[in-house]
Structures are given as C-alpha cells and as structure tokens.
Amino acid sequence: MTECLFCKIVTGEIPAAQVMESDRTLAFRDINPQAPTHVLVIPKDHYPDFASLAGAADGLLTEVAGQAHAVAQAEGIAASGYRVVFNTGPAAGQTVFHAHAHVLGGRAMTWPPG
Numbered sequence: 001m002t003e004c005l006f007c008k009i010v011t012g013e014i015p016a017a018q019v020m021e022s023d024r025t026l027a028f029r030d031i032n033p034q035a036p037t038h039v040l041v042i043p044k045d046h047y048p049d050f051a052s053l054a055g056a057a058d059g060l061l062t063e064v065a066g067q068a069h070a071v072a073q074a075e076g077i078a079a080s081g082y083r084v085v086f087n088t089g090p091a092a093g094q095t096v097f098h099a100h101a102h103v104l105g106g107r108a109m110t111w112p113p114g
C-alpha cells in the first residue's frame with residue numbers, strides 16, 4: 001500500500017518513535033496521545049481494519065495482542081491497568097486504514113469512552 005501512512009512507517013519512509021518490534025509487528029508512540037501512555041501496535045503487513053486482521057488465519061491478531069501486552073509491561077502500566085482499542089471504520093473513529101491497536105494507560109480510564 002504505497003499511500004498508507006503506517007506502511008510508510010514500517011518501511012522507514014516516515015519516522016516514528018518506535019517502542020517495540022517483532023518480525024511481523026511494530027509498536028510506536030501515537031503522535032496525538034490521548035493518555036500518558038499511548039502506543040500503537042500494528043501488523044507490518046497491510047490489513048485495512050480489525051475485521052480483516054481478525055480474518056487472518058496465521059495467528060497475527062494473537063501476535064498484535066501479545067505485543068500490546070508486552071508494551072504495557074515495558075511502559076509500566078500492566079499492573080495498574082490499561083486499555084487496548086481497535087477502531088474499525090469511519091463511524092468508530094478509524095482515520096488510518098491499516099489495522100492498529102491503541103495501548104492506552106497511565107491514568108484512570110472512564111467508561112463509556114465516548
């Protein structure tokens with residue numbers, strides 16, 4: 001996906017504050033953080049949204065979830081609590097159409113979120 005912002009981050013064409021990386025996933029800080037800790041975890045391969053990532057039969061969604069938890073541990077928010085959010089589709093607030101998990105923490109989270 002040559003026009004995808006997150007694909008360009010994966011290739012290094014656009015810089016990002018990288019937090020963690022595996023062979024198939026990448027975690028980096030959100031440029032517009034909504035909490036003291038706000039890290040995005042993405043698959044390196046392009047999937048436009050959570051639904052398409054969930055349909056991948058190769059365990060990639062499990063890897064994204066595992067890296068989200070590893071980020072929470074590394075950022076020191078795992079014990080106190082954190083939120084993992086996937087926005088899917090424009091009505092849900094998805095603005096970059098490359099599947100990504102938001103790892104949010106470092107403050108009390110309210111419910112409902114919005």
